[in-house]
Amino acid sequence: MSNVDYGIKDVKTLEGIEAIRLRSGMYIGSVGPEGVRHITLEIISNAIDEYLAGACSICKITVSNDDIVTVEDNGRGIPFGKAEDGSEVLINIFTKLHTGAKFDAAGKTGYNTSGGMNGIGAKATNALSSIFQVTSVRGGHQAQAVFKRGILQNYKETNYKNKSDHFTIIKFKPDEEIFKEGIELDYSLLRKQLQELAYLSPGLVFEFQYKDKETEIITSQKGILDYIEALNKNKEALTSIFYTETIEDRIGVKIAMLYNNTYADTYKLYTNSIPNSGGTHLTGFRTALTQSVNDYARSNNLLKEKDSNITGDELKEGLVLVLSFIMPDPVFSGQTKDVLSSTEARTIVQRLVTKDLRTWLDSHPKDAKAIIDKALLARKARENAKKAKDAARNIEGKKKGKTFLNLPTKLVDCWSKNRTECELFISEGDSAASGLVGARNAEFQAIFPIRGKIISARKCTSEKLLTNQEVVNIIKALGLDFDAKKTKMIYDERKLRYGKIMMAADADPDGEAIKNLLLTLFWELCPELVINGHIYATVPPLFRVTTKKNEYIYLRDNNELEEYKKKHANEKYLINRNKGLGEQDSHELGECLLEPATRNVQQITVKDAIETEKLFETFMGPSTQPRKEYILKYSEEANDVY
Numbered sequence: 001m002s003n004v005d006y007g008i009k010d011v012k013t014l015e016g017i018e019a020i021r022l023r024s025g026m027y028i029g030s031v032g033p034e035g036v037r038h039i040t041l042e043i044i045s046n047a048i049d050e051y052l053a054g055a056c057s058i059c060k061i062t063v064s065n066d067d068i069v070t071v072e073d074n075g076r077g078i079p080f081g082k083a084e085d086g087s088e089v090l091i092n093i094f095t096k097l098h099t100g101a102k103f104d105a106a107g108k109t110g111y112n113t114s115g116g117m118n119g120i121g122a123k124a125t126n127a128l129s130s131i132f133q134v135t136s137v138r139g140g141h142q143a144q145a146v147f148k149r150g151i152l153q154n155y156k157e158t159n160y161k162n163k164s165d166h167f168t169i170i171k172f173k174p175d176e177e178i179f180k181e182g183i184e185l186d187y188s189l190l191r192k193q194l195q196e197l198a199y200l201s202p203g204l205v206f207e208f209q210y211k212d213k214e215t216e217i218i219t220s221q222k223g224i225l226d227y228i229e230a231l232n233k234n235k236e237a238l239t240s241i242f243y244t245e246t247i248e249d250r251i252g253v254k255i256a257m258l259y260n261n262t263y264a265d266t267y268k269l270y271t272n273s274i275p276n277s278g279g280t281h282l283t284g285f286r287t288a289l290t291q292s293v294n295d296y297a298r299s300n301n302l303l304k305e306k307d308s309n310i311t312g313d314e315l316k317e318g319l320v321l322v323l324s325f326i327m328p329d330p331v332f333s334g335q336t337k338d339v340l341s342s343t344e345a346r347t348i349v350q351r352l353v354t355k356d357l358r359t360w361l362d363s364h365p366k367d368a369k370a371i372i373d374k375a376l377l378a379r380k381a382r383e384n385a386k387k388a389k390d391a392a393r394n395i396e397g398k399k400k401g402k403t404f405l406n407l408p409t410k411l412v413d414c415w416s417k418n419r420t421e422c423e424l425f426i427s428e429g430d431s432a433a434s435g436l437v438g439a440r441n442a443e444f445q446a447i448f449p450i451r452g453k454i455i456s457a458r459k460c461t462s463e464k465l466l467t468n469q470e471v472v473n474i475i476k477a478l479g480l481d482f483d484a485k486k487t488k489m490i491y492d493e494r495k496l497r498y499g500k501i502m503m504a505a506d507a508d509p510d511g512e513a514i515k516n517l518l519l520t521l522f523w524e525l526c527p528e529l530v531i532n533g534h535i536y537a538t539v540p541p542l543f544r545v546t547t548k549k550n551e552y553i554y555l556r557d558n559n560e561l562e563e564y565k566k567k568h569a570n571e572k573y574l575i576n577r578n579k580g581l582g583e584q585d586s587h588e589l590g591e592c593l594l595e596p597a598t599r600n601v602q603q604i605t606v607k608d609a610i611e612t613e614k615l616f617e618t619f620m621g622p623s624t625q626p627r628k629e630y631i632l633k634y635s636e637e638a639n640d641v642y
Contacts, residue, residue: 017095017150020120020127024178027124032181036174037190039128042121043071043170048197048273050075051204052326060207061194067183068131070171077138077166080157090143091152094126094134122170126150128179129172138166149175187213187574188546193275194218199227200273200324212572213548224322227268228256231320236261238318238374239367244356251344252326253352255285257319259371263378263442265316270324271332271340279332279340281325284349286312292357293371300365302372314375314382317442325349381415381442408473412437412447424477424498425538425593426450428505428514432581432589436504439590446498448477453510454517457524458620471521480526491528501529502601504538504593506581519604520620527609535604538593540581546574554592556600 020027028038050056056075063069080090097120126132127150135144140163146154174183187210194206195218202223209215220226228241238259245254269276276282290312297303297310325345333339361368407413412433414422424446427433433449440447455468465471466487475482479497480489503518505511515537522529529535541554543561548571555561561575581589591598606612618626 017097017123017127019097020124021150021178024124024128027120028128031178033179033184033186035128036179036183036185037193039125039172039174040069040071040185040190041193042125043069043172044194044197045273046122046168046170047071047073047075048201048204051201052272057203058205058207060209061190062209063185063187063190063211065211066173067185068171068173069185070169072167072169074167078134078136078143078168079138080136080141080143088145088155090134090136090145091155094123094132094145094147095150095152097123123150125170125172128175130175130177132172133170135169137168139163149177185210186576187211188550188576191216191218191550196227196268196275197273199224199230199322200270224254224256224324227322228258228320231266231268231322232258232260238370240364242357242360242364242367244352244360246352248348250328251348252324253281253349254322254324255349255353256322259318259374260320261318263317263440264438265319266321267319268322269340271330271345272326273324276332276340277338280342280346281323281340281349284346285321285323285353287346288350288353288357289315292354292361293368293375295358296361296368297372300368302369310372310375310379314378315371317378318374323349408448408476410449410473411477412440414440414442414444414446416444418444419494419497420499422446422498423500423502424448425502425504426474426518427581428511429581432504432506435581435589436594439587439594441594445594446477448473450474450514453514454521456517456620457521458616459622465524471525474521475525487525489526489529491526491532493532496529496534499534500536501534502536502538502593504540504581507540507542516620520616523612523616530604530612531606531609533603533605537602537604539600539602540592541600542577544576544588546576548572552588552591554600 024031024035028035030038044059044061047056047059050073051059053075056073058074060072061070062072078090078093080088083089083092126147129147130149132147132150133144135142137160140160141157142160143157144155145152176183190210191208194208198204198206198218198220200223202220204219206218207215208218225241225243238261240258242257243255246252267282269279269282271279271281290310293315294303294309303310325340327342327345330345331341333341361371410430410433416422422444425436425440425448427436427447427449429451430449433447436447450470450473454470455465457465457471460468475489477497478489478501480492480495482489501522503515505514519530519535519537522535539556541556542558543555545553545555545564547553553564555564581593593599593601618630
């Protein structure tokens, strides 16, 4: 039996918004930079709700040099006065959970389509701010409440000179006690999200002033049509834009779609202006797209009778989609509203797309054929990849009677028959691989993820090496014959499936360790791969500079950063330290690692094979003594210099 005392005195009730401060991450998803942006967008979303209710046309966002955020909108103003129990309504709205005007199922308040139906959003911002001030003006009166870390400091109501004026001003500073990584908003990310909100709210004007930067006017007149054109900028469109929208029973759907000449799919999904990574609305769209395209293809003999139906996966390549779904009381998978779960969303979207897309395909035969041809090309690429697997040389391992067959399941292969131009990117982890897959050129770039640090080839027996699944998968992917007796791959450039083998890992000590282990493996199993220049190391930049013109410049290390600062001392710019590959978006990965014209990669070369062998044995061999001697020798030389 436990000796720990446990009784009634240990049961606690958290009042008001105390729970939000105690479990901040549970409510806003993160207490890092993403969390700061989240609580800011919660306030901006209230202005969006006023716009959706037809009551707001301007939203002003100001970020001061000391990181105080001010959001002002010309909506109706937040109601204030006494509640039935004698409490102040304005105070309740920002302190009492599940209090607000967005629970009105009948839509009497105009909030038919708010994303913040749970009554927590603005309260989270209040709770997680060191100072929070709200001012509401309506009906010739003004109310103002001031809070510190969610605790009321002052409240007053006064008359307002102009009875026709109505607006809300909320000013807050994120609490450094909560956001220990810093409270500075990322300018480029916030601006990007404001632009997205402008696309979703045509006619609404954002006035954005960030610290010392000039005020920017961010707006859109054509809504998601402007958005999809922006997403397809610098890409070749294969089709015109399919657009449809509907409103029924207080539920609205807007969809814009086109196909381009890339191999990646781009989805931008929203529910009540809240960005989603997936959900029932996407499921409904995918089902309708697949059914409509197949019905059209069969009706117009673009698919032969013996041909199987085009799959959803085959229809993904080159698809650019913007889907805005608006509904009362949306259900999400969590407080951060990442995935829409409302079952009616699937039915409504599927019905709308099925009805209008088939009509559009009939009236746009060239576009329809382009979509089908694109999907069939994706099918052919997959079939070619399968043939390559079937034709690949079996890798035989006699150890324990094992025979290694087929290509690894996690290998996302390319389809070019020109092996010398093909590139294999070996990445650290599935998250990084996912981003690389989204940005790659599927014609000649293949992606293969490994799980963290691979086995050290110099510190294990040949038996252990050959029974390691990660090693076996790499051997299978390369396609070379294998000599089980010598525990070596037989180098034959004609059989090598990739002319370039790229080691892609984070720009940190762990990432460098992974590259060293991979390089050791290649040297151990087939040194000719290294000697003949097939092995490359990606060099991801440590820093990203956002210029005044919102252009990105990538810097490799601290030296390049300091050099940039000197050259641009009189210019304004924002510096961000890049995260790991798994945290970067596909655009960044494509520009820095994949695109031959802009990427930074280092070819591994060997001047002296004998000396190289000595280095591998010193640093990667089983004995620690050579490493100790090397460290002692060169540390003494360093001390002599410094």
